[in-house]
Amino acid sequence: MRRKPTIRDVAAAAGVSRGTVSRVINGGHWVSPDAREAVEEAIRRTGYTANHAARSLATGRAGSLAFLLTEPQHLLFQDPTFALLLRGAAEALAQRSMTLVLLVAGTPAERANVAHFVSAGHVDGVLLISSHESDPLVDELLEAGVPTVCCGIPLGHEAQVPTVSVDEIASAREMTRYLRGRGHRRIAMIAGPHDTPGGKFRLVGFEEEMGDDFDPALVEEGDYSQESGALAMSRLLARTRDIDAVFAASDLMAAGAVTTLRKAGLRVPDDIAVAGFDDSGLADTHEPALTTMRQPWDRISDGMVSLLLEVIDGARPAPLMLPTTLVVRDSA
């Protein structure tokens, strides 16, 4: 087996210098048509492929981005949302001939490793997923000067780091308005963790839209997981049965709520309407299919990648806010 062809082999085959080959590869400016043609032909003939490592070494760029998950593990397993984002990001990067490196920072040991790895410059930037408030990891990344974009406005770090997000407040208001429009008045909310943007702002939107009808006794908090949704619903039911709709801050929690309601002998949506948030894969196969707010997952992951590349190029891009859409199905 002969070794892989290098840029010198191509240069020799094309009868030009390494420099010219390099120029052709990188856009081909200031190269004569003849030379360009010869080089392209030579590349084809030799089956040349650029060596990532060598290029990285010379340019000082890694050619890869990290997809950094900071959630506790059980969420990674359960939440289809992560898979959606992950796939979108991988696709967006593949289009740009870059690669996606998956990093999981669950345990403290993992966090240390990850921080070290990233600061060492093994990746050009970080796509930070779902960070809780005042996450020290964000500080570390910022301090180390690692280009970073967040998914969802990182509480406690607003304006310090570019973000891609949806308008949580407006989205929550829209869903609430929809539920009220269907005649529901005693609407409960199963919010997300109050130290996450989705937990905080969806609740704000809900409260704003409910106005005088807002009843703090009808709010419970979960951690986005199915189980936490089921438990939150139990707590609500234990307090009062005077509820005609539930708005959960994630589809997973909505599904958990449905389970609890069913056990309590309540029908969805006949007795109580249930709405979710995310439109994760689970929503439309769920029984009953969940009414939810769709987050534009592909645009989010694509936006994160674009933004991050801008940051890497030295820009300070404005935060990107994307629209959600109400998806009405059977549960509400």
Added chain:
Amino acid sequence: MRRKPTIRDVAAAAGVSRGTVSRVINGGHWVSPDAREAVEEAIRRTGYTANHAARSLATGRAGSLAFLLTEPQHLLFQDPTFALLLRGAAEALAQRSMTLVLLVAGTPAERANVAHFVSAGHVDGVLLISSHESDPLVDELLEAGVPTVCCGIPLGHEAQVPTVSVDEIASAREMTRYLRGRGHRRIAMIAGPHDTPGGKFRLVGFEEEMGDDFDPALVEEGDYSQESGALAMSRLLARTRDIDAVFAASDLMAAGAVTTLRKAGLRVPDDIAVAGFDDSGLADTHEPALTTMRQPWDRISDGMVSLLLEVIDGARPAPLMLPTTLVVRDSA
């Protein structure tokens, strides 16, 4: 901002040569205790971290493995199994200071890209997930001499590529035996795709254990997804109501089957018992909690990584077969 310290900075700080520093970093053989100490101290003081790209270039190793998904996308979204494997692999690699590159080969265009990328040597090896029979990608990888290990015996490529798998036949027999032990006689099977090992061999085990009681009319095939499980169950019910248990080749399909049964007014497990396979995250939060065969996901991903590293080192390791365990919950 000063530039990152290199091995030469460390050498200067420690008062030794680059060679010695390099030796310390790589295990420290043939280095005097004094020198080693000085180098370690210098590394600490300078905050030195090895440059991946430079090392790759010099050693000819990428220092990363690809996690290659060949399933159509909708499965990636739904199946918690992938997340389990992915996390396990990422963890196993992090322990070895290597990184995980995620590759998705869904569309033909993506497959071409992936093949090109991998053959170019940008990763040291490939963890191949869930490949259907006679997948041309396997051939391409094999032909290109890319170290590869599969998850589940790749039909049509047995013995050509090292694999990590569970004993599908024995596992299916155990579950079938359990169901029969509970007094069920008319047991239906919702099998996986017949061109996947899980689809083929779980059915074989089922058939073997059923012996004379095996009824081909009670077998339907799904694609492991929840929806396909629901549809398969519908087809079974349309054919006969004389069924007292269903064995699905995945938890997702089991969940789908439960939905269909419920719609048909049948109670699980009272009227019909339902068993799944995988013990994916969903199984124990499902309502009712699913009886299933647990696959040892962490050992599988860890085994794949170990095996792949052996292959990369030139070994030809024996296939690894891991045990499953019957997990009895509420559904059967």
Added chain:
DNA sequence: GCGGGGACTGTGACCGGTCACAGTCTTACC
């Protein structure tokens, strides 16, 4: 006819490691 500028090309240094090899310095043994 000459100077100057734009288009194109080639060269050598460099990125930050590893590795083979050629030392040097001990120690041990005859």
Added chain:
DNA sequence: GGTAAGACTGTGACCGGTCACAGTCCCCGC
């Protein structure tokens, strides 16, 4: 006391690209 083996160390070449710089060539205008 000489020598050889073993322990340790330093050096230069090399991995495969990129980039800055220095040419070279050609065309144009004065």
